[in-house]
Structure formats: structure tokens, C-alpha cells
Amino acid sequence: MIRVKRKINFVDVVDALTDLFILRGPPAYVRSDNVLCRENLAA
Numbered sequence: 001m002i003r004v005k006r007k008i009n010f011v012d013v014v015d016a017l018t019d020l021f022i023l024r025g026p027p028a029y030v031r032s033d034n035v036l037c038r039e040n041l042a043a
Helices: 010-024 034-042
Strands: none
Touching: none
């Protein structure tokens, strides 16, 4: 799924994931690399 906006907040992410879960069922896992980027910036 692709949602295009200048900024995507957590509500937009939850909405997109909810739509996908309804269409395709829940995934075995969800992977995100944004956490790693945030941890590197905090160091």
C-alpha cells in the first residue's frame, strides 16, 4: 500500500495498516527501520 503525504502521523499509519489487515489478514511480522534512525540521532 502506498499513501503519499508530506507528513504521515501515527493515525495515518494505523489507518493504512488496518485497511491492509482487513484486506489481507494480519502479517506474521511488521518491520520498520525508522526506530534505528531515531536511535542513531539521539546518540
